[in-house]
Amino acid sequence: xxxxxxxxxxxxxxxxxxxxxxxxxxxxxxxxxxxxxxxxxxxxxxxxxxxxxxxxxxxxxxxxxxxxxxxxxxxxxxxxxxxxxxxxxxxxxxxxxxxxxxxxxxxxxxxxxxxxxxxxxxxxxxxxxxxxxxxxxxxxxxxxxxxxxxxxxxxxxxxxxxxxxxxxxxxxxxxxxxxxxxxxxxxxxxxxxxxxxxxxxxxxxxxxxxxxxxxxxxxxxxxxxxxxxxxxxxxxxxxxxxxxxxxxxxxxxxxxxxxxxxxxxxxxxxxxxxxxxxxxxxxxxxxxxxxxxxxxxxxxxxxxxxxxxxxxxxxxxxxxxxxxxxxxxxxxxxxxxxxxxxxxxxxxxxxxxxxxxxxxxxxxxxxxxxxxxxxxxxxxxxxxxxxxxxxxxxxxxxxxxxxxxxxxxxxxxxxxxxxxxxxxxxxxxxxxxxxxxxxxxxxxxxxxxxxxxxxxxxxxxxxxxxxxxxxxxxxxxxxxxxxxxxxxxxxxxxxxxxxxxxxxxxxxxxxxxxx
Amino acid sequence: xxxxxxxxxxxxxxxxxxxxxxxxxxxxxxxxxxxxxxxxxxxxxxxxxxxxxxxxxxxxxxxxxxxxxxxxxxxxxxxxxxxxxxxxxxxxxxxxxxxxxxxxxxxxxxxxxxxxxxxxxxxxxxxxxxxxxxxxxxxxxxxxxxxxxxxxxxxxxxxxxxxxxxxxxxxxxxxxxx
Numbered sequence: 001x002x003x004x005x006x007x008x009x010x011x012x013x014x015x016x017x018x019x020x021x022x023x024x025x026x027x028x029x030x031x032x033x034x035x036x037x038x039x040x041x042x043x044x045x046x047x048x049x050x051x052x053x054x055x056x057x058x059x060x061x062x063x064x065x066x067x068x069x070x071x072x073x074x075x076x077x078x079x080x081x082x083x084x085x086x087x088x089x090x091x092x093x094x095x096x097x098x099x100x101x102x103x104x105x106x107x108x109x110x111x112x113x114x115x116x117x118x119x120x121x122x123x124x125x126x127x128x129x130x131x132x133x134x135x136x137x138x139x140x141x142x143x144x145x146x147x148x149x150x151x152x153x154x155x156x157x158x159x160x161x162x163x164x165x166x167x168x169x170x171x172x173x174x175x176x177x178x179x180x181x182x183x184x185x186x187x188x189x190x191x192x193x194x195x196x197x198x199x200x201x202x203x204x205x206x207x208x209x210x211x212x213x214x215x216x217x218x219x220x221x222x223x224x225x226x227x228x229x230x231x232x233x234x235x236x237x238x239x240x241x242x243x244x245x246x247x248x249x250x251x252x253x254x255x256x257x258x259x260x261x262x263x264x265x266x267x268x269x270x271x272x273x274x275x276x277x278x279x280x281x282x283x284x285x286x287x288x289x290x291x292x293x294x295x296x297x298x299x300x301x302x303x304x305x306x307x308x309x310x311x312x313x314x315x316x317x318x319x320x321x322x323x324x325x326x327x328x329x330x331x332x333x334x335x336x337x338x339x340x341x342x343x344x345x346x347x348x349x350x351x352x353x354x355x356x357x358x359x360x361x362x363x364x365x366x367x368x369x370x371x372x373x374x375x376x377x378x379x380x381x382x383x384x385x386x387x388x389x390x391x392x393x394x395x396x397x398x399x400x401x402x403x404x405x406x407x408x409x410x411x412x413x414x415x416x417x418x419x420x421x422x423x424x425x426x427x428x429x430x431x432x433x434x435x436x437x438x439x440x441x442x443x444x445x446x447x448x449x450x451x452x453x454x455x456x457x458x459x460x461x462x463x464x465x466x467x468x469x470x471x472x473x474x475x476x477x478x479x480x481x482x483x484x485x486x487x488x489x490x491x492x493x494x495x496x497x498x499x500x501x502x503x504x505x506x507x508x509x510x511x512x513x514x515x
Numbered sequence: 516x517x518x519x520x521x522x523x524x525x526x527x528x529x530x531x532x533x534x535x536x537x538x539x540x541x542x543x544x545x546x547x548x549x550x551x552x553x554x555x556x557x558x559x560x561x562x563x564x565x566x567x568x569x570x571x572x573x574x575x576x577x578x579x580x581x582x583x584x585x586x587x588x589x590x591x592x593x594x595x596x597x598x599x600x601x602x603x604x605x606x607x608x609x610x611x612x613x614x615x616x617x618x619x620x621x622x623x624x625x626x627x628x629x630x631x632x633x634x635x636x637x638x639x640x641x642x643x644x645x646x647x648x649x650x651x652x653x654x655x656x657x658x659x660x661x662x663x664x665x666x667x668x669x670x671x672x673x674x675x676x677x678x679x680x681x682x683x684x685x686x687x688x689x690x691x692x693x
Binding site: 005006007009021024025028031072073074075076109110111112118129131132134135138139141142145153154157158160161164165167168171172204207208227229230233 | 633634635637638639658661662663664665666667670671673674676677678680681683684685686687688
């Protein structure tokens with residue numbers, strides 16, 4: 001044995017990922033070395049620079065030509081869709097981090113038991129967990145890794161790198177801490193359960209194919225015969241793990257609880273970034289690895305997509321909490337996106353579906369972050385005014401804020417001249433072209449049902465009398481105001497002039513996933 | 516994976532040892548859940564994990580076997596015993612270890628076992644693994660780990676770091692003002 005042959009790592013292609021993780025590690029060092037009063041003013045620029053720098057590096061990789069071969073010994077596929085998703089995740093991460101910057105959302109000392117003198121001491125002393133920034137960066141790095149994984153092993157590791165910091169961050173809300181901690185534990189337990197499903201599915205698929213590489217599994221589908229039970233149960237379990245992460249019914253139960261309990265900036269990061277990353281992974285597993293098995297998974301996916309759309313839209317009507325309502329709306333949107341995942345076929349059809357999904361992810365992600373940013377600004381004595389009745393008459397107190405929120409809701413509903421319209425149009429058009437017409441009909445009907453509760457909130461805000469002791473509108477910090485402005489601008493621009501982003505999505509989708 | 520399948524009727528020494536170790540594993544696993552003493556349950560768990568490590572060894576996966584010994588026998592069981600010590604759990608024979616759900620739990624466990632056994636038997640009925648010694652040796656695993664799997668390996672270290680930071684966030688009580 002004369003030494004190990006060193007692996008070839010394409011550092012250039014992986015540089016956005018490495019920069020995000022590097023910035024996270026710098027953040028950890030700041031926690032260890034910098035004095036407490038300096039930490040926040042150091043963490044914020046490091047985090048933002050890391051994310052913006054990574055975005056610039058993504059652009060550089062695109063300029064140099066999209067790679068056609070998997071990087072890092074086949075572990076990561078830096079292809080067109082992956083680069084697009086990286087860019088989207090980084091943009092969403094930057095605006096979510098601007099929200100995270102708001103001190104008022106996070107606990108002063110996580111170890112202090114809620115309602116005890118220690119907690120009051122920590123608040124009085126102005127304690128703050130600046131570790132939030134590196135943790136968020138780890139989660140963002142995990143999301144990027146998850147969406148570009150080219151074998152199941154790295155996908156599983158990325159799933160954990162993405163989820164573990166999020167489990168923690170969910171429990172760090174400043175107000176209503178018991179609710180937040182409950183959300184964190186629920187998310188952790190259910191998430192661990194779904195990870196176990198994913199892992200077991202991976203083991204069974206490995207038993208079938210003898211490899212965990214997505215391309216290898218695809219090859220094995222044609223070459224290995226007679227072990228279909230292993231393959232089908234394995235694929236089903238992988239599906240359970242992935243569908244849990246996107247919050248598709250019947251695995252959606254965690255979403256309202258977690259979205260409600262988590263600090264709102266973290267909810268924004270989860271609702272946008274995690275969804276984008278998880279769809280990247282779903283597409284990779286079901287299109288690249290199991291693409292030739294589509295006769296087997298398509299009927300199941302039909303059921304899941306219909307159930308998700310209907311459950312999300314119908315259950316949202318019964319909600320009285322604004323964050324829970326947005327959570328159910330996010331479930332419904334996951335269902336709309338799944339119609340695109342189902343619409344596979346020839347290469348051109350796949351590119352069309354992929355383009356629709358990519359555009360939808362951009363449009364929905366940015367609008368979501370904006371909507372949650374507005375939620376952080378409507379406050380009661382005990383924190384955010386979550387209950388919908390508190391939002392009555394907001395349009396008379398603060399027309400601008402209520403107007404922007406109404407605009408975001410209309411974008412969720414998919415009204416023309418908003419980004420949501422083109423997103424829905426792109427996905428549904430691809431689904432029609434792919435022959436999933438009944439699914440599109442269900443989608444359109446549930447969009448109409450969903451539009452009902454969005455409009456109900458708008459009516460509540462503009463046509464109800466404000467309560468005398470109604471919530472106050474917090475004067476937004478520069479960051480929060482910036483987030484709302486960026487999100488509103490993006491929603492308008494993507495709704496009126498979507499061509500540049502659509503073309504970008506088309507270019508990214510045209511190469512499809514590399515194998 | 517597949518090759519000429521020798522007859523089951525003349526088992527080799529390896530296969531006999533594997534079967535015996537399997538029997539020890541299943542037997543001690545049953546004792547873990549039926550014994551009435553917590554400490555005994557933890558010790559039966561040692562035997563169960565140890566026998567499983569023996570199975571790995573027979574299958575020429577020596578590295579996995581040592582990991583099993585170090586992590587499960589060494590760390591997990593030690594953690595369990597510490598848990599019993601620190602929570603002042605009853606050490607002697609205790610009658611209230613059985614929960615009211617034991618019938619349901621047994622049904623679920625049996626059903627899970629049935630599904631898994633069916634799947635594995637169905638999937639690997641004709642598969643025959645060639646057990647050449649040395650394929651699971653530490654050097655082989657190491658060179659594969661640091662060549663083909665170097666990126667997942669590094670990502671795991673990131674995961675551990677994130678978990679450490681998270682543990683600090685959740686447990687530190689000496690956080691003072693800025």
